[in-house]
Amino acid sequence: MSSPDLLALTAAQAAEAIVAGSLDAAELVESYRSRAQADRAAREEGLNCFTWVAEESEIGTAQPLAGVPVAVKDLFCTAGAPSQSGSRILEGYIPPYTATAVQRLTEAGASMIAKTNQDEFAMGSSNENSAYGPVRNPWDRTRVPGGSSGGSAAAVAAGLAPWALGTDTGGSIRQPAALCGIVGLKPTYGAVSRYGMIAFASSLDQAGPLTRDVRDAALMLSLMVGQDPADATSLQFPEQIGVPCAERLDGLRLGVPGELTGEGIEAGVLEAFRAALKTAEGLGAEIVEVQLPHAPHALAAYYVLAPAEASSNLARFDGVRYGLRAENPTDLLDMYTRTRHDGFGAEVKRRIMLGTYALSSGYYDAYYGRAQRVRTMIARDFATAFGEVDFILTPTAPTVAFELGEKTGDPLSMYLNDFCTVPMSLAGIPAISIPCGLSGGLPVGLQLAGPAFSENRLLDAAYAMESVLAFDGSPARV
Amino acid sequence: MSDLEPVIGLEIHIQLATATKMFCGCGLSFGEPSNTRTCPVCLGLPGSLPVANARAVHFGLMIGLALGSELAPRSIFHRKNYFYPDLPKGYQISQYDEPLCLGGRLGDVRIHRVHLEEDAAKLIHVGSSGRIHGSDASIVDFNRGGTPLAEIVTEPDLRSAEQAGEWLRLLRSTMRALGVSDVNMEEGSLRCDANISLRPAGSQELGVKTELKNMNSFRFIERGIRAEIARQAKLISSGERVVQETLHFDPASGAITSLRSKEEAHDYRYFPEPDLVPVAIDRQMLDAAAADMPELPSARAQRFQDELGLAPDSAQLLAFRVELGDYFEAALAAGADPAPPPQALANWVTGELLGRLDDLDDPAASNVQAGALAALVGMLDARQVNAGAARQVLDRLIADGGDPRQIVQAEGLGAIEDSDELASIVAAALAANPDAAQKVKDGNAKAIGPIVGHVMRETKGRADGGEVSRLVNEQLGI
Numbered sequence: 001m002s003s004p005d006l007l008a009l010t011a012a013q014a015a016e017a018i019v020a021g022s023l024d025a026a027e028l029v030e031s032y033r034s035r036a037q038a039d040r041a042a043r044e045e046g047l048n049c050f051t052w053v054a055e056e057s058e059i060g061t062a063q064p065l066a067g068v069p070v071a072v073k074d075l076f077c078t079a080g081a082p083s084q085s086g087s088r089i090l091e092g093y094i095p096p097y098t099a100t101a102v103q104r105l106t107e108a109g110a111s112m113i114a115k116t117n118q119d120e121f122a123m124g125s126s127n128e129n130s131a132y133g134p135v136r137n138p139w140d141r142t143r144v145p146g147g148s149s150g151g152s153a154a155a156v157a158a159g160l161a162p163w164a165l166g167t168d169t170g171g172s173i174r175q176p177a178a179l180c181g182i183v184g185l186k187p188t189y190g191a192v193s194r195y196g197m198i199a200f201a202s203s204l205d206q207a208g209p210l211t212r213d214v215r216d217a218a219l220m221l222s223l224m225v226g227q228d229p230a231d232a233t234s235l236q237f238p239e240q241i242g243v244p245c246a247e248r249l250d251g252l253r254l255g256v257p258g259e260l261t262g263e264g265i266e267a268g269v270l271e272a273f274r275a276a277l278k279t280a281e282g283l284g285a286e287i288v289e290v291q292l293p294h295a296p297h298a299l300a301a302y303y304v305l306a307p308a309e310a311s312s313n314l315a316r317f318d319g320v321r322y323g324l325r326a327e328n329p330t331d332l333l334d335m336y337t338r339t340r341h342d343g344f345g346a347e348v349k350r351r352i353m354l355g356t357y358a359l360s361s362g363y364y365d366a367y368y369g370r371a372q373r374v375r376t377m378i379a380r381d382f383a384t385a386f387g388e389v390d391f392i393l394t395p396t397a398p399t400v401a402f403e404l405g406e407k408t409g410d411p412l413s414m415y416l417n418d419f420c421t422v423p424m425s426l427a428g429i430p431a432i433s434i435p436c437g438l439s440g441g442l443p444v445g446l447q448l449a450g451p452a453f454s455e456n457r458l459l460d461a462a463y464a465m466e467s468v469l470a471f472d473g474s475p476a477r478v
Numbered sequence: 479m480s481d482l483e484p485v486i487g488l489e490i491h492i493q494l495a496t497a498t499k500m501f502c503g504c505g506l507s508f509g510e511p512s513n514t515r516t517c518p519v520c521l522g523l524p525g526s527l528p529v530a531n532a533r534a535v536h537f538g539l540m541i542g543l544a545l546g547s548e549l550a551p552r553s554i555f556h557r558k559n560y561f562y563p564d565l566p567k568g569y570q571i572s573q574y575d576e577p578l579c580l581g582g583r584l585g586d587v588r589i590h591r592v593h594l595e596e597d598a599a600k601l602i603h604v605g606s607s608g609r610i611h612g613s614d615a616s617i618v619d620f621n622r623g624g625t626p627l628a629e630i631v632t633e634p635d636l637r638s639a640e641q642a643g644e645w646l647r648l649l650r651s652t653m654r655a656l657g658v659s660d661v662n663m664e665e666g667s668l669r670c671d672a673n674i675s676l677r678p679a680g681s682q683e684l685g686v687k688t689e690l691k692n693m694n695s696f697r698f699i700e701r702g703i704r705a706e707i708a709r710q711a712k713l714i715s716s717g718e719r720v721v722q723e724t725l726h727f728d729p730a731s732g733a734i735t736s737l738r739s740k741e742e743a744h745d746y747r748y749f750p751e752p753d754l755v756p757v758a759i760d761r762q763m764l765d766a767a768a769a770d771m772p773e774l775p776s777a778r779a780q781r782f783q784d785e786l787g788l789a790p791d792s793a794q795l796l797a798f799r800v801e802l803g804d805y806f807e808a809a810l811a812a813g814a815d816p817a818p819p820p821q822a823l824a825n826w827v828t829g830e831l832l833g834r835l836d837d838l839d840d841p842a843a844s845n846v847q848a849g850a851l852a853a854l855v856g857m858l859d860a861r862q863v864n865a866g867a868a869r870q871v872l873d874r875l876i877a878d879g880g881d882p883r884q885i886v887q888a889e890g891l892g893a894i895e896d897s898d899e900l901a902s903i904v905a906a907a908l909a910a911n912p913d914a915a916q917k918v919k920d921g922n923a924k925a926i927g928p929i930v931g932h933v934m935r936e937t938k939g940r941a942d943g944g945e946v947s948r949l950v951n952e953q954l955g956i
Contacts, residue, residue: 077525090524097518099525196525202752232529232754309752312559315568316522320618332616336561359559359747368749 006031011068011162011216015109018066025067025111029057032069033113036160040114047136047145049155052082052115065109065223071161073152074115075122076102076207077196081112085198086120086148088131089343090323099196100228101165101207108223116164117151120345121314122172122200124148125417128408129347136404137180139442143401146176146417148200152210153180157473163211163220167197169204170302171397171421174433177210178396178445181435181473183462184210185217186421188452189428190235192221193228199313201306202233204425212473214434214463218244221455238453244463249283252461254448255290255389260420266399268439273395276436276446279468280393290385290392294377298423301378303415304358304371305426310348311355317343350411379427386451391461394420396433396445424449432462435471443471482714483679484707485687486642486672487590487634490649491627492659493597493667494537500596500626501528501571507621520624522566527753530555530594534626535578535757537658538594539767541628542579544652544774545589552758553578553593555751560744563618564598571596572629574748578757585648585776588633599623628658634673634684639703643696646670651775651798663695672703675720676710685710686720690727691737702727702734709734778803786810786820795828801840802827805848812849816856823855830869834876845879846872854882864942866934867891894940900933903941904949907932919954926950 006028009017017023036053039046051074060067072078075085077095084090098106106112119129127135127150135150137143138158145154149166153176156164166173168186177184185208192207199205209220222241228234256277261270277287319325319339326342329335344352358367385392398419407414424431429452436446446465450458498505502519518526542549556574573593582589600622605614630649636642650661650668661668670693675685690706693699705727710720722740727733773781779797782788788796796803806827810820818826831841831851838844854875858868863886870891871882886892894900907929908915917925926947933946 075525077523083524085524093524095518095523095525097523195527198524199753230529231527233527233752308749312557312569312747312749315559315561316524316566318561318563318568320563321521321566322523332563356747359749361745361747364747364749 007159009162010212011065011070012219014162015065015068018068019063025059025061029059029067029069029111029113032161033057036071036114036155039158039160044133047138047141047154047158047160048133049117049135049151049158049160050114051084051086051117051132051151054081054113057111057113060106060109060111062107062109064219065105067109067111069113069162070105070110071114071116071152071155071164072102072112073149073164073166074118075167075198076115076165077198078102078112078115081115083115083198084132085122086118086130086132087317087343087348088324088345089317089339090198091131093323095196097196100193100230101224102196104224104226105165105220113161114155116149116155116161116166119148119150119172120348121198121310122148122167122169122205123310123347123351125171125175125414126402126404126407127151127176128404129345131345134404137401139181139401142403143442144179144404146179146397146401148172148176149184149210150176153177153182153184156180156182156210156212163209163216165207165220166210167200167205167207168421168425169200169206169306170425171418173208173210174421174431174445174447175397175417177433178435178443178447179401181443181471182210182212183214183217183432183434183466184208185221185432185455185459186424186430187221187225187455188235188430190233191237191430191453191455192224193226193231193234195228195230195234199309201309202313203309204302204306214244214432214459214466217432218242218459221459237455239456241459242456244459246460246464247467249280249285249461249464252285252391253389254280254285254287255385255392256287257290257292257295257385257392257394259292259295260394260423264398264416264419265395266439269395269397269399269444272437272439272444273393273446276465276469277393279436280465283464283468288389290389292378292381292385292392292423294374294381295423297374298378298426299415299419301371301374302418302422302426303354304367305375307351307355308358308368309355311352311359314344314348314352347411375426378423382423382427382429382449382451390450391458392449394447394449396420396447400439400442400444420447428452430455430458432458434462434466434469435473436465436469437471443473481679482676482711483681484637484703485634485675485677485684486636486638486703488632488636488642488646489671489673490630490646491597491669492630492653492661494534494626494628495657495659496531496533496537496626498531498533499624500531500534500594501624504624506625510621512617512619512621515621516623520566521620522568528571528751530754530757531626534594536763536767536770537626537656538578538592538628539759539763540656540658540770541592541630541653542582543767543771544656545579545582545584545592545630547579547582547589547592549579549759549764550576552576552756554756555594555754556748557751559747562598563616564601564623566599566620566623570598571751571754584652585645587635587645590631590633592628592630595627595629597622597625597627634675639700639707642672642703643700646696646699648775648798651800654800655772655774657772666694669694670699672699672706674703674706674710676707676714686722688720688722689724690734691724693727693729695729698727698729701729701732705732705734775800775803782820782824788821788824792821792824792828796824801842802832805841808842808848809852812852814849814852814856816860816862818852818855819859822859823852826851826855830872834872844876846875847879850875850880850882857882857886861893861942862886863891864893864940866939866943867893870939890938891940893942894937900937900941900945901949901953903933903936904929904946904953907936908950908953915954918950919956
């Protein structure tokens, strides 16, 4: 098989070809690994998708993946490979154990070829908060890939990996998938073990696939789900994740919430979104309006809850046991303050301060307590809506990929990127982003969200849409 | 001073005797080399997650049952956030406003709450000071980190240092009977803080309290509380005010020093631990805890009174020191003939025997077998030996063990049972001590001493003192 043909295969297709004997796993792995290596060597001239690329990959042999390469977001702990969560404070940190999600993929025959760049501790929507430099969008190198799983999204879109593992806290899989024109799935909270994921916000973090198509998303998910004795919040998925194969959407009611599809959404994005709704109607679905009355408050609640948890989760980076430690400290406090001053970037510090404030005695009820109540109301909004409709559809992100540096000076406008994705995160429900068209030559994402554990039906619907939308991601392939 | 009443409440930490740590699978440490009982979880490595120890919850429920607490059907863990090198995550997982057990009572002290948490690691400070300030370096041993703790908090129902010490012994014996902990203060498996305030006697309001930290022996606790009561009383009587602060009692110097004032108190920023699910207590868990409940010291004391007719003091002394109670019951069950009366046996266990054990806590570990003591007390009661001879036999048993009846025979310590023989010895004693005989006859009962002494010398102590007195009076015609 020639190199371009080989790179054109989805992960599922490649696995089938290897098992069938028509494709050599080692050749496939080496082909991707050397491309990843080249991107890493190119530094600023490349996309900067990776924080580490294997010198030599161990080729998986187990089925069903039979050696198919995978790129893994930096924040997953991987024994023997640096796991830095995009932060200076963990520079060069090599964990002694491997995250459950990665372990399950390698046990299914995946070959890990690289760790992908990300916003520091998954805090960001542009990948500009990485201590290892920004990632560029393969559709336009002057633009951001989205974040925080920006390296994973750009690598898949650019054909530097057949698929990648990411994490989503408030949109960190879905938004970069949308901005890079690929598929991104955030599973139901608890569906995939968080053990070994360097935590940002524990009650929201969830691992998920970034892939070229919906079937690959289903395949990767099917290999990762399931209760993990090492993660008390993980759950047994009630059914097997199957291969999506729906061709029609007959009988499905799709809800469009006015709160997330009006003000604040770019015109070009809305246009592509409305066209996608027409496509769904064409497939037999009924489009109805639904209300998510508390959704507009989701972002405010999220930016209290997530920083609150982060302020505590990041306390362990104190210079005592691993990672950066300030040199020649005069005393304990000096070691703490200089280590954290030097090790954390500006956005991380901002969120630690926000979170610390929100949890402070005397402010807890006004901030954290109140945000939790909003979270409960948002979950109820969704429960009510799913009494009327099967899925909820929104644009994934309010804009297409924006210019590098465009929003770095204005955190609030950066936070607005998560406007459409955060409500689902707070509700703990699954949501998938699929590319639904272009606006000004840049990809637009369509988000479909369903009730908890509805992944099979959700993937089926996304698959049916994908087949008809026939989005061509190849312009981005380098 | 006399019109001030001390008000004391205790906070007791008990290390639970589980096989593994509170939130990971590491075995508990008993003096292993430093940092050999650790894993990613108890080292707080990035990405690791806690899983609650079911056995610790079981022990917590048993403690709740023993204290008559209300067992919460649902309790949750919180994070208590603060920076210290012995706290690898930067927070301690503890329970806050929804603890495992609420309320209850032990003896005459009400219980406020019981909750579960994890122990901190151990800091070793290198250099002259022995404390973190001024040390050259500090080394952290994480073997202890993550050991399960039950924290028991009392209401402020104690009124003196002695009462606090006495109550703490009852608590210790209760925990020991439950088998949930070694409750050894010297080894740190039982640790106690005391909250102390003074108020005018008869007042219902509480004065300003201070907290006396981490006293590690019963003696130090009583001394510390006494010293703090005296310090506060002196302040109040000289018109000064007690300041709310945390104090350290130095048992070597008797000095009380301030650790931190109220203003310096930590803001722990408690919030629900998002990495754990609530502890939901079901019928099965309650049944299992109930099934493991032994007879508790207070119930045992009552049984000793009701069934054996022991005096309340004896009953409590035996029941509250589990090993004494066990020895006493083993002696009763040994089948000695003649059988010892329970109260006499109790007196010998808690008096003569305990007084000869020096540092040994458990008489079962001495040379005196429970059956041997029972036989000795039975012989004494049947006047086969007199009290003095019995004490000599006990000395022999302490030294070498053995059978008291054989010792009595071999040493010729048996009581003189031939009344005629004793009568003639008494007659000879009266003849040898005419002055004393006259004084006794004149009504000076104390003058009998030399006469009895003479008889005892002649009989090598085998005569029964009461019988000698009777014969003296008889022969003198009194």
